[in-house]
Amino acid sequence: MRREPPPRDLPSTSRARVAASILDADLGNLAHAVKRVEKEGTDRIHIDVMDGHFVPNHTFGAKTIAALRRRTRLPFDAHLMVSNPAKHIEEYLDAGCDSVTIHVEIGEPIEPTLRAIRAAGRAAGLCVKPKTPLSALEPYRQLIDIVMVMTVEPGFGGQSFMADVARAKLLSAREYLSHKLHGGEVHVDGGVNRDTAELVGALGVDVLVVGSALWAKGRDMAREIRLIRAIADEGYQFGLNNGVPPIPRDRMVTFASLQRPQARTLREEVEAAGIPVLLFRSREDPPEMDDEVRRWDVLVPASAEAAAVERFAERKAALRSVAGPSASSDSSGPSASSGSDASTAQA
Ligand code: DX5
Ligand code: ZN
Numbered sequence: 001m002r003r004e005p006p007p008r009d010l011p012s013t014s015r016a017r018v019a020a021s022i023l024d025a026d027l028g029n030l031a032h033a034v035k036r037v038e039k040e041g042t043d044r045i046h047i048d049v050m051d052g053h054f055v056p057n058h059t060f061g062a063k064t065i066a067a068l069r070r071r072t073r074l075p076f077d078a079h080l081m082v083s084n085p086a087k088h089i090e091e092y093l094d095a096g097c098d099s100v101t102i103h104v105e106i107g108e109p110i111e112p113t114l115r116a117i118r119a120a121g122r123a124a125g126l127c128v129k130p131k132t133p134l135s136a137l138e139p140y141r142q143l144i145d146i147v148m149v150m151t152v153e154p155g156f157g158g159q160s161f162m163a164d165v166a167r168a169k170l171l172s173a174r175e176y177l178s179h180k181l182h183g184g185e186v187h188v189d190g191g192v193n194r195d196t197a198e199l200v201g202a203l204g205v206d207v208l209v210v211g212s213a214l215w216a217k218g219r220d221m222a223r224e225i226r227l228i229r230a231i232a233d234e235g236y237q238f239g240l241n242n243g244v245p246p247i248p249r250d251r252m253v254t255f256a257s258l259q260r261p262q263a264r265t266l267r268e269e270v271e272a273a274g275i276p277v278l279l280f281r282s283r284e285d286p287p288e289m290d291d292e293v294r295r296w297d298v299l300v301p302a303s304a305e306a307a308a309v310e311r312f313a314e315r316k317a318a319l320r321s322v323a324g325p326s327a328s329s330d331s332s333g334p335s336a337s338s339g340s341d342a343s344t345a346q347a
């Protein structure tokens with residue numbers, strides 16, 4: 001029997017994410033470019049907006065982004081290299097950007113724009129040019145979900161990676177996201193390719209923006225994306241994580257097994273702290289058992305498990321003690337099981 005070939009990439013098995021910049025694509029056929037990067041396995045699309053004022057170059061605006069939005073299901077990270085983002089921020093949000101990152105060096109007030117992005121439920125980012133110190137982010141700590149570090153001067157694709165800037169800033173960038181238990185991201189933008197991915201991986205980067213390395217003539221784009229992701233993960237494992245493989249970003253682990261009302265209460269409280277939660281029928285109880293009596297697994301991302309244990313272990317124990325007889329034994333210690341089973345319905 002003929003089988004479909006396996007997908008060319010398996011993003012859930014890696015930690016590093018690749019955001020394909022379409023700056024160096026064929027600008028006369030951007031619809032094709034976004035469909036292509038999706039097919040070739042990128043995790044998201046990085047869209048460089050330039051106003052000819054903040055940087056000496058012009059690219060696309062919100063209308064182009066809105067038109068591209070209909071062509072792909074991938075998340076859009078907008079990188080606004082513009083002097084006055086406030087003026088058009090609603091247009092970028094309406095265009096369907098999943099995250100919007102602005103520059104900290106602009107002359108106008110930054111806070112209202114960050115607030116507008118967050119009010120729309122999107123991730124808000126701040127970007128620093130190579131010569132800007134990270135301390136410029138200090139006043140905005142509580143308002144950002146993304147710290148983007150430029151390792152080239154903004155304005156053009158295809159420039160050389162500034163390793164010194166990466167070494168000086170990438171690890172420290174994480175400190176500005178320390179208020180986020182889950183979901184904060186450090187992005188690196190400029191000169192990222194298979195030769196520089198190991199270093200940035202070893203500096204803990206979450207999202208690698210890759211432009212010209214993907215569009216070089218004759219290059220196998222899918223392979224390049226896979227390689228860059230894998231090399232960044234290697235860098236992380238051996239440069240930062242004592243040889244321990246990184247936790248794949250999408251892996252979920254069972255944090256607690258409780259009867260449904262208590263499981264729902266715990267879900268609400270954990271989610272309020274910024275950690276996403278899934279509820280599934282526990283496989284510890286027989287499938288025919290009544291939903292109101294059986295246990296439900298409370299799953300959290302493996303990468304946020306330590307934070308969940310630290311903040312909610314006592315609460316979990318308290319909720320277990322109010323449960324009925326079937327939930328009295330909680331088999332789930334940390335990392336009791338992983339993965340969600342599509343055959344079990346969510347609560
Ligand atoms: C430069 C842009 C980058 C650019 C990166 O101002 O912000 O996103 O596309 O391109 P490469 O990967 O070629 O440096
Ligand atoms: Zn960019």
